[in-house]
């Protein structure tokens with residue numbers, strides 16, 4: 001398959017390697033600044049032209065939270081299946097879903113593409129369902145990431161939080177930093193720290209007066225994220241998806257395995 005990469009930073013480079021490893025061709029790489037990209041531009045029309053001319057059968061977008069929505073708005077009308085890894089634009093999901101439907105195309109987004117994190121989502125959901133039976137447990141989420149990450153809390157932490165809210169009736173809403181008061185009983189505190197080179201750690205605490213249960217997912221390398229994004233592109237562009245337009249998540253990929 002020919003895959004275009006929009007955003008050719010750390011993840012973009014890793015995804016290019018993952019494309020090769022999985023037998024795909026990178027048809028073009030587009031970036032605002034990266035001098036080793038095949039197209040360096042801030043003009044969306046030029047970006048779209050480069051992607052179309054490259055014969056891409058799928059596009060993978062890992063850029064910057066401030067750029068993602070504009071990139072999505074420009075790329076969806078091409079009708080080429082689009083995988084979005086950039087986080088921080090989820091509030092605009094209804095608008096994006098409308099645009100995808102209007103263009104009868106397919107978009108898959110995920111705050112985290114790794115197999116391990118998607119397993120972790122399911123483990124957390126089941127744990128929350130079990131712990132919810134016991135009133136004495138309180139719950140919180142903690143995440144740590146490298147000091148170059150611009151959004152906070154991480155999209156993954158928010159996805160974890162949604163799974164807790166869905167399975168634990170005592171928690172009804174997320175509160176996150178800056179946070180300088182006691183949490184209400186129904187508030188799920190999601191806390192973040194940014195330090196050094198940490199690729200990504202997420203911990204869920206279930207805490208009672210007698211003990212603590214901690215569930216932790218630790219990223220060792222980002223290669224799992226890159227491979228997962230390529231796997232998502234394969235799934236989205238596969239013939240089986242040909243007829244179905246819409247917005248998908250990694251959950252759909254896992255459900256179909």
Ligand SMILES: NC(=O)c1ccc[n+]([C@@H]2O[C@H](COP(=O)([O-])OP(=O)(O)OC[C@H]3O[C@@H](n4cnc5c(N)ncnc54)[C@H](O)[C@@H]3O)[C@@H](O)[C@H]2O)c1
Pocket residue numbers: 006007008009010011012030031032033034062063064065067068071084085086087110111112113114225
């Ligand atoms: N979903 C996941 O699994 C996952 C995993 C890691 C990172 N991320 C997210 O992906 C994004 C990129 O991460 P990274 O580590 O590669 O960052 P990075 O800073 O190394 O690279 C981002 C690149 O995007 C480029 N860029 C910015 N705006 C652009 C635009 N409008 N068009 C084209 N290129 C543009 C930048 O010039 C830069 O080269 C971040 O938002 C991060 O949070 C998601």
